Amino acid sequence: MTSAAAPSSPIDDFFAVVPAGGSGTRLWPLSRGGEPKFLHDLVGSGMSLLQATEHRLRPLAGPDGVILVTGEQHVAACRAQLPGLSESAVLAEPSPRESMAAIGLAAAVLEKRHGDVVIGSFAADHVIHGTRAFDLAVREAVAAARAGYVTTVGIAASRPSVAFGYVRSGEPLGVEGAPHTLHVRGFTEKPDAATARLYLASGEYRWNAGMFVSRTSVLLGHLAEQRPELHDSLRLVADAWDTSRRAAVLADVWPGLEKIAIDHAVAEPVAAAGGVAVVPGTFGWDDVGDYNSLAVLLPSDDDSGAKVLGNPADVLRIDSAGSVVVPASGRLVTVLGLDDVVVVDTPDALLVTTRARAQQVKNVVEAVRALGREDLL
Template sequence: MSLASPFTAPAAPHAPANDHVGVEAMFRQIMDVVQKSTLEISDLRQECAELRLANQNLERQIREGFQNGNHLGTPGFTTPSPGSPQLRSKSPFLTPSSAPALAVPPSVQVTSPQREHGLTSFPFHPIREIPGFFVVIPAGGAGTRLWPLSRENHPKFLLDVTLQGRSLIQATWDRLIPLSGPNRTAVVAGPAHVKSIHEQLPDLLPSLLFCEPGPKDSMAAIGLAAAILVNRDPEAVIGSFAADHMISGDDAFLSAVSEAVQVARKDYLVTIGIAPSHPSTGFGYVRLGDKLGMAEAPNARLVSSFKEKPDARTAAAYIATGNYRWNAGMFVTKAKFLMSLLHEYKPELGEGLTKIAAVWDDETARQKVLEEVWPGLEKIAIDNAVAEPAALEGRVAVVPATFGWDDVGDFSSLAELLPAEANQPRILGDSRLVLTDQVAGGIVVPGSGRLVACLGVDDLVIVDMPDTLLVTTRARSQEVKKLVKKCKEQGWRSLL
């Protein structure tokens, strides 16, 4: 007696025998496909587990090598402190300066297939200022991907997210002061942050803090500084460096900037290209073009093109060629050359900024013109406004560099910058307030002062503030800005 298969539907009373066989064959094919898919999924899971383990081992080796002084690339030197006091704040976002040292990944030199010996060493003397060079630090944005750690009135550039006792903007100031000195270091910021910036940067001259009435993206911010500075020094070379980026390998960074200044003096808009450490989908890319052949800037090349944030496969293809660098948004150029590009590609924006700059040093007239002109200015990034069209005409150059860089764009990238034991979560704050068991990866911010206890959860993001608790995963940390939008829509404005 044969047993009926549980997967075989009973035959209809008058169904022909061949139909019964056809149904069995169909179900057999379906089960074969399901079994094959199950095996493939199992293989993928195993492969992912092996990759995670390999990444953890590599991360531990890099961290241990860095802590033991074994730098894989050009080691950074400690830039002279400009005399600003250590950050002291009642904010729970900031930790004492006695916190453990930050384990920053070392800079890695990547050799491009286009060059046999990688980057050429560029001589740099750290105590030498560059005559006529002005640093511009745009300090804008609310850092919504780091909410609720970062808030509109206290954005990430004001926070000590590196456990070093210095905020990101203070670290940026410290890094660039050797090149420009306090007399040629400017900050562009919104009115809500002016007071905090002055407190954190007491050596910043009032005449070099340019307050923009409202956010208009990077072109208006950098263009405003360029328009003002070109009136004060027609031959000024400016370098724009975001206030909220992390950099390791200061000597390699300053050498790249010095080289970029040499290229900028030849009437180029110059960007600094970061050697990619992985196929990131969160950064834009710069495609390297022909060498410029400048003796004073041996590594400089033309920019072939700018690429928007790619998908993972495209990013991997970019890196495989060796011809691409991350676009970190660092630009060096003559102030008057930038304004000429702006007048050419975005004439209304250029004219508006020129009109504002003409009366900037007259406070009464400045306020009146700002009220008239600023609201109508186009909101656009410098890349889209001038860099991309100018690159098509061969007027944009790139200096490939080897220093470590991160824009600290979400909690996942922030976690990578913090020290931790192997397979343990990273902690930003008082580690005594975090209790874990069988917890791997992730990041915990114990900002409320109460105990945060975690059991058997991996790769979580837990941000416990006095007024808000955020729980997500590292994989979804880029999406935190969606919650900020929902907070606005549902009336939680006070928490932003």
């Protein structure tokens, strides 16, 4: 079996699909429509989230095995950050159509190019700590995928988060090369706090990190059953992709594609029918959805638990424990006597809020839009 190759070798016939979309509204004003979350270095690692994602996947998928799916308007910025990507490794979407269209397009294009291969989808804007644990989980997921399962990686929940969906596991799968993999009993939406505590106590629930590993034939077969129109349209686009007809077919077909997440289109109904598996992931993971989760990920600047994303010399704090400051304008940011405050300082817009309100930053974005200040979004 190819999955028995040495862990340091790329996995045979495996492609990593990276959907790079979403504006990261709750990380405004750092994240903007024109410069979304995945283009930023949100944890001070020296790489953007997109670069870190590609860096993590290249050893698994090989030098030509990482495929980026992103909006046309982001192609130039993505190529600037990832100059090693080949021409054919970037699939540009004319407009956003959510994750099923993005991943389905990649599956259909790759199957057209390479036959029935295994793909794994990994968001461009998540943070992962623990490369070896990640590698092992993906390799095990590929083994389960080769056996015909749509396989996800379920993250060990370290707290009763209400910001994530959960995947509920069942009996062991019993597939060679996937000794830890379990059947999936179902997926859940983001729970309330009490339910999240029950999930954590049960030991059956893990965070759904949106990683799906599957043979292209399996994924597209499920899509053909669940969403036949979307499947047929994506096949049409894929057939034309590497030809002179691409632009014409895209113009014709793309605007009419159904907008739906892969979770709803395939993962949930197929799980109900027993066709989804989960590999327990033991690596650190976060989707960095808001400034509070950003705060958890950043190293503490001092004993007060204060966090800085940027140059600490640009921040002066007095009596401000647990504060999160993003000095992104070059100005000196001074904070006096406010705990758990969030200050995000960019050249044209400033946000001052609290970690407890981090999820509501999207309301600020809506208000900025209502002010007619789309130039800031």
